[in-house]
Amino acid sequence: MEMRTLRYFLEVAREENMSNAAERMHVSQSTISKQLKGLEAELGKKLFIRHSFSIALTEEGMLLRKRAEDLLSMADKITEEFSAMDDIIGGNIYFGCAESYQIRYLARVIQRFKRKYPMFHYHITSGDTEQVTEKLDKGLLDFAIIVEEPDAKKYQILQMPEADRWGVIMPAECDLAKKDAVVFEDLIGLPLFCSEQGWRADLPKWCGERLKELTLEGSFRLSYNGAVFAREGLGYLLTFEYLVDTSESSGLVFRPLVPTLETNMYIIWRKHHAFTPIAERFIQQLQADLRNGGGRDAVEKTDRKRKR
Secondary structure (H helix, E strand, O other): OOHHHHHHHHHHHHHHOHHHHHHHHHOOHHHHHHHHHHHHHHOOOOOOOEEEEEEEEHHHHHHHHHHHHHHHHHHHHHHHHHHHHHOOOOOEEEEEOOOOOOOOHHHHHHHHHHOOEEEEEEEEOOHHHHHHHHHHOOOOOOEEOOOOOOOOOOEEEEEEEEEEEEEEEEEOOHHHHHOOOOOHHOOOOOOEEHHHHHHHHHHHHHHHHHHHEEEEEEEEHHHHHHHHHHOOOOOOOEEEOOOOOOHHHHHHOEEOOOOOOOEEEEEEEEEEOOOOOOHHHHHHHHHHHHHOOOOOOHHHHHHHHHHH
């Protein structure tokens, strides 16, 4: 199985049209058609369903698409890393980030590092802990920023300076919004939204086995989407503070959980991983900044300016 053939396959899958894919890859349609037939013969599976003017993936084709995307991303990353081995002032670093206002500390480190090394480039993807650690373990990411306690046997770990506080996002005019804080009994019988990770790993720390008394109406990976549903009166969103706009014009408010529930955030990378020179220097910058509070003074100064 050749990388070139997988690139043809992915282009056809994205375009859903062989002529368009051939044009984008600068080859003839017959070349792509021949390569894809050979790929189907090699795998012994039909990968496409051919319609009059388009092409759709079979179940086997969808599985191959996911595997091919990971494989080609890894191949491209390996090429980049070896090209950057002799480059001590530039290169690419890949981050996978969970949702948290503490990402501002990472942004602050990147900002300072970028001033030192203008040829440094970074790439950010978002997801929950399961998503980003899967990519990290496959080598598709250099660093993951997660909100679940990591495995110290597998990863090098740096803890962010603060913790995220849990609470409820709800319409400002609802009865529960009149309270300064939310206790467990307030949530019984209400339709609730929460991330799967938060419901599984964080909420039990707050209410233990009583979690089964609560009603999970739906789960969202992104708090913004959950907030839209909350604004429409479909339910109450359990999430971190500061992830959703709760200004007066938003129509939403945040009320903290009582007793307080907080979640720590961590930056992790694989142990014994061979980094490029620029990534090694970034780790040094990261460790120094987080030891000094993550540039908290600079972040707070920026926040005060925005408030003014």
